[in-house]
Amino acid sequence: MEMYILLGFVLLLSIFLGLELIAKVPSTLHTPLMSGANAISGIALVGALMLSGDGQTQNLLAFGAILFASINVFGGYLVTNRMLSMFKKK
């Protein structure tokens, strides 16, 4: 239980940090920022890699989680990068 209290502490602090980080963002950057944050939520890939268990069901669930999280990560970062390249001054 002590572990959960510690992790709950980390959770709360990160939430406050997240709220503070996005205070003043120019509206041109709303969509790229959303896309960039979306790529970060692909961190679920780390969770998918930590899955355990034997048997076909567990392997299939892990494979699915890894597959979809990877699509999220790769697609998310590449798309964000493409979007940001639009903002470069010609």
Place this chain on the structure above:
Amino acid sequence: MESITNISAIQNLVYIGSSVLFILGIKMLGKEATAVKGNYLSALAMFSAVAITCLSLEIDYKVIVAGVLLGGLIGSAIAIKVKMTAIPEMVALFNGFGGLATFLIAWSQFNTPDNSVFQHALIMLTVYIGGITFSGSLVAYGKLSERIKLGKGSWVTNVLISFFYLSLPALVYVIFEPSISTVLPSVPSYFLFFLGLTLIAGLGFVTPIGGGDMPVVISLLNSLSGIAAAFAGLLLLNNVLIVAGSLVGASGLILTVIMAKAMNRTIGNILFVGYASATQSSGKVEQGEVKPISAEDAYLILENASSVLIVPGYGMAVAQAQHVVREKWANY
């Protein structure tokens, strides 16, 4: 579970490092000059967190290699090939896949033996948020790419909405299932029912919302997928999942509020009232309507205008119009 608690010290140190990089990355993404660099930083953070996790794998490495390779290939192919104007709906689709991943993670954890009451509750919450994010994002994708034309008022929409409201008490039931199944009759395969109900509920959550409000909804769903990842982190006792997940959850929520404000709307108005009734309502909140016009009409109106306010957005950047606008602006 026991193997997860002894993640080596090195792994945790790297997790701290990548958490810091994620924070810096998001911060830099919020400024035009540093945005590209910020994206690279957060990609570096992602890479190091994933790489160090690979040091202690429990499932067959073939499953992992196959999943990452295939997923990376599909994701990259979509990202490179997609048309610039179609990117917002692609973000919705990717976000949905992230939600699906947390949904599957929680499902897999449900199948492991000896979950405590607290872990059981976490599993159900993660399934619910992940599932809503997945099916909701699919609808958002369908609406933006104009594949789904269902709107408010259609009977299908109304049925889906009822499922959404049905899912809320169902969520409460499954969270407390271990403790109340001694009192109430327990449903043997309730978990599978709940998985299905969650997915339908996600459809009901987004379907009544109009296509024009989709960017705000996608931002909200993005925030939800972050929260789901943070819950999955609590479930798996993983620091970096919690930090990155709740960063996305919180910043996504703020971004949603900012985007809604930029449209002169509130989030409650967008989610539960809808566009059609928003224009009818009167009150202190200013309401407006977007009026598309042709170039000639715009010229006539602008020629006679005494003052013009230009609000740049993603559309302007896609059209590469921002530099032209800036040059013209400098002439006045």
